[in-house]
Amino acid sequence: MSRPTVHDIAKEAGVSLATVDRVLNARPGVREKTAAKVQAAVDRLGYIRDASAANLARQRQYKFAFVLPEGPSQFTDTLKAALKETYASQIADRVSVKIVGVPTHDAHAIVRSLRSLDPKRLDGVAIMVPETPQVRDAIHRLKDEGLAVVALASDLPNSARDHFVGINNIAAGRTAGLLMGRFIGASGEVLVVTNSLRSRASLERRLGFDEVMAGDFPKAAVLPTIESYDDSRRMEEIVLEVIMRRPRLAGVYSMGFGNRTLLSALRRGGALDDLAVIAHEVTPVTRQALQRDEISAVITQNVGHLVRSALRVLRSLCDAMPIFDAQERIRIEVVLRENLP
Amino acid sequence: MSRPTVHDIAKEAGVSLATVDRVLNARPGVREKTAAKVQAAVDRLGYIRDASAANLARQRQYKFAFVLPEGPSQFTDTLKAALKETYASQIADRVSVKIVGVPTHDAHAIVRSLRSLDPKRLDGVAIMVPETPQVRDAIHRLKDEGLAVVALASDLPNSARDHFVGINNIAAGRTAGLLMGRFIGASGEVLVVTNSLRSRASLERRLGFDEVMAGDFPKAAVLPTIESYDDSRRMEEIVLEVIMRRPRLAGVYSMGFGNRTLLSALRRGGALDDLAVIAHEVTPVTRQALQRDEISAVITQNVGHLVRSALRVLRSLCDAMPIFDAQERIRIEVVLRENLP
DNA sequence: TTAGAAATGAGGTACGCATCTCAAAAACAT
DNA sequence: ATGTTTTTGAGATGCGTACCTCATTTCTAA
Numbered sequence: 001m002s003r004p005t006v007h008d009i010a011k012e013a014g015v016s017l018a019t020v021d022r023v024l025n026a027r028p029g030v031r032e033k034t035a036a037k038v039q040a041a042v043d044r045l046g047y048i049r050d051a052s053a054a055n056l057a058r059q060r061q062y063k064f065a066f067v068l069p070e071g072p073s074q075f076t077d078t079l080k081a082a083l084k085e086t087y088a089s090q091i092a093d094r095v096s097v098k099i100v101g102v103p104t105h106d107a108h109a110i111v112r113s114l115r116s117l118d119p120k121r122l123d124g125v126a127i128m129v130p131e132t133p134q135v136r137d138a139i140h141r142l143k144d145e146g147l148a149v150v151a152l153a154s155d156l157p158n159s160a161r162d163h164f165v166g167i168n169n170i171a172a173g174r175t176a177g178l179l180m181g182r183f184i185g186a187s188g189e190v191l192v193v194t195n196s197l198r199s200r201a202s203l204e205r206r207l208g209f210d211e212v213m214a215g216d217f218p219k220a221a222v223l224p225t226i227e228s229y230d231d232s233r234r235m236e237e238i239v240l241e242v243i244m245r246r247p248r249l250a251g252v253y254s255m256g257f258g259n260r261t262l263l264s265a266l267r268r269g270g271a272l273d274d275l276a277v278i279a280h281e282v283t284p285v286t287r288q289a290l291q292r293d294e295i296s297a298v299i300t301q302n303v304g305h306l307v308r309s310a311l312r313v314l315r316s317l318c319d320a321m322p323i324f325d326a327q328e329r330i331r332i333e334v335v336l337r338e339n340l341p
Numbered sequence: 342m343s344r345p346t347v348h349d350i351a352k353e354a355g356v357s358l359a360t361v362d363r364v365l366n367a368r369p370g371v372r373e374k375t376a377a378k379v380q381a382a383v384d385r386l387g388y389i390r391d392a393s394a395a396n397l398a399r400q401r402q403y404k405f406a407f408v409l410p411e412g413p414s415q416f417t418d419t420l421k422a423a424l425k426e427t428y429a430s431q432i433a434d435r436v437s438v439k440i441v442g443v444p445t446h447d448a449h450a451i452v453r454s455l456r457s458l459d460p461k462r463l464d465g466v467a468i469m470v471p472e473t474p475q476v477r478d479a480i481h482r483l484k485d486e487g488l489a490v491v492a493l494a495s496d497l498p499n500s501a502r503d504h505f506v507g508i509n510n511i512a513a514g515r516t517a518g519l520l521m522g523r524f525i526g527a528s529g530e531v532l533v534v535t536n537s538l539r540s541r542a543s544l545e546r547r548l549g550f551d552e553v554m555a556g557d558f559p560k561a562a563v564l565p566t567i568e569s570y571d572d573s574r575r576m577e578e579i580v581l582e583v584i585m586r587r588p589r590l591a592g593v594y595s596m597g598f599g600n601r602t603l604l605s606a607l608r609r610g611g612a613l614d615d616l617a618v619i620a621h622e623v624t625p626v627t628r629q630a631l632q633r634d635e636i637s638a639v640i641t642q643n644v645g646h647l648v649r650s651a652l653r654v655l656r657s658l659c660d661a662m663p664i665f666d667a668q669e670r671i672r673i674e675v676v677l678r679e680n681l682p
Numbered sequence: 683t684t685a686g687a688a689a690t691g692a693g694g695t696a697c698g699c700a701t702c703t704c705a706a707a708a709a710c711a712t
Numbered sequence: 713a714t715g716t717t718t719t720t721g722a723g724a725t726g727c728g729t730a731c732c733t734c735a736t737t738t739c740t741a742a
Contacts, residue, residue: 005697
């Protein structure tokens with residue numbers, strides 16, 4: 001026999017279809033004893049609800065919004081691309097996604113965008129913004145209105161968000177640290193650069209990086225973090241100065257964006273051949289640098305997984321279904337010249 | 342307006358539902374001009390087939406068999422586990438999978454198993470066995486009977502298989518080589534061990550490994566491959582001897598299975614602290630060794646992806662649908678202590 | 683011009699489930 | 713026993729698509 005249907009369950013349990021339906025969909029008005037009979041029949045026949053048929057009949061439309069930083073970030077670009085790609089696939093079945101762009105550095109505009117979301121026209125939101133008290137408030141309001149809220153890529157741990165979808169940045173930093181230590185032969189100086197340590201991701205990566213460098217490679221010295229604040233001139237100057245002044249410099253760890261500037265500064269400093277450079281995220285820039293042996297390794301997360309996981313989690317939250325953490329754990333990927341995807 | 346349906350397409354194109362259906366499902370008996378009208382309407386309205394409804398109506402049951410080596414291999418175990426897990430998920434919607442175990446080293450039994458598959462009760466097969474002329478013949482027969490055939494994990498390039506699902510083992514070997522060179526500081530001797538170089542995977546990995554070691558790290562010396570032939574005593578003896586005789590030994594690359602034996606030999610030889618060990622596949626043994634810093638890195642492929650990709654490809658083949666190579670490319674993952682999944 | 687072939691239309695049924703209504707039965711309280 | 717409430721049954725309808733039949737129209741070739 002092929003897969004049992006609700007009809008088979010009804011027959012097996014000796015009740016009507018309506019009762020089976022009431023039990024399966026947790027509708028009221030069924031005695032406990034009857035519900036148990038139905039449940040027993042379900043177990044006995046190994047009934048599994050046909051998701052296709054259920055979705056079809058239910059006519060459910062999940063309406064989600066993705067709040068993403070706008071502006072020329074390659075990470076966000078690939079994320080949007082992944083979102084659009086997923087949109088056409090099975091996983092995005094019966095979901096509609098609206099992308100809301102917010103200016104990266106304008107805290108007020110971010111909050112305004114979050115406020116402008118209409119909870120009545122939405123079932124859930126995925127948010128990728130820096131955490132501020134105002135953002136926390138806005139998220140609280142969204143939750144109060146009954147929306148599902150997940151933090152994407154960058155966690156908002158002190159907010160009311162239901163879930164975080166992204167990598168553990170401390171572990172990502174630790175991975176970078178381990179690779180760095182091994183690549184530089186456990187000694188020498190390591191420069192760490194980022195846009196800004198105010199971002200949680202950078203802070204956590206630095207933390208994990210330092211843990212491993214201090215614990216496993218005590219002979220190596222990690223220099224204080226250079227923050228570029230999106231100012232490429234500034235970045236270039238400082239990097240060149242470090243190259244000049246630090247003959248023992250053995251590695252560079254780039255925790256955030258701005259790899260193009262970093263690389264051009266290193267190139268100009270003529271230091272690329274001897275340095276172990278580790279960066280984050282596979283983008284056109286880092287990809288090319290890997291191929292040219294200018295970057296030794298890139299730590300990355302699979303953006304496609306990120307998006308699909310966010311959608312799955314949002315749906316589960318909307319349906320009050322359990323979330324399979326094992327499936328939703330985003331891997332920290334290590335990409336070298338030879339395993340570029 | 343919500344998602345357009347076939348009815349909307351019919352109205353928009355000014356044709357009947359039957360014609361729309363004929364076009365959408367590539368049934369014969371439609372003039373090119375009419376088909377173009379329908380296609381235009383599809384494009385204009387952005388029609389996307391409702392997968393739920395289609396699956397429901399189609400009532401298609403894909404019957405697949407997975408031919409896998411049996412016996413105590415941790416790789417096969419995790420693969421089977423992934424298969425069962427996937428089986429309960431959406432991707433395995435409307436597919437039934439039979440697992441056929443074959444003895445790893447008995448070429449005759451393998452062919453017998455392949456012959457025993459009933460093509461009438463099957464739509465496709467995923468095969469993970471070593472390539473022999475008899476296997477090629479058996480696959481040819483399966484193809485003649487109209488089955489979809491994919492090679493799983495280990496390719497059968499000279500057979501009639503439709504597709505290969507797995508990693509590029511040359512690239513995997515190259516990745517291992519790059520890591521090894523960086524870890525050992527570009528000089529020293531490197532031992533390479535495997536079960537048997539008769540397996541295509543081992544050969545290809547060795548090839549890639551040597552390419553990179555020779556090209557990027559000319560000062561390092563790669564020793565000839567040790568084949569254990571599943572004989573752990575033999576493996577242990579040889580490894581111990583190498584450790585004794587080769588004071589410049591800096592790294593060990595394990596291309597296949599038998600990591601447990603290798604590790605215990607290395608442990609006994611007291612050489613683990615100074616060696617860079619690179620192995621393949623995340624298993625309980627390699628996982629523990631990573632955590633203990635006995636293995637520096639593991640090259641692996643995500644078995645879950647492998648299984649899901651195989652299922653998707655088999656389905657596409659059955660429906661004569663195109664295969665999205667980009668999606669089906671299995672990544673070569675690098676796993677260190679800090680990014681263990 | 684006409685027979686024959688090809689293309690198209692109209693409509694039905696089925697898939698498995700969700701959801702609703704209304705009637706009937708059972709359980710309960712008085 | 714009666715009336716009231718709760719539980720259950722029977723049935724209908726629809727979701728969007730696949731697939732089938734048969735009648736009708738349009739095209740093609742002689």
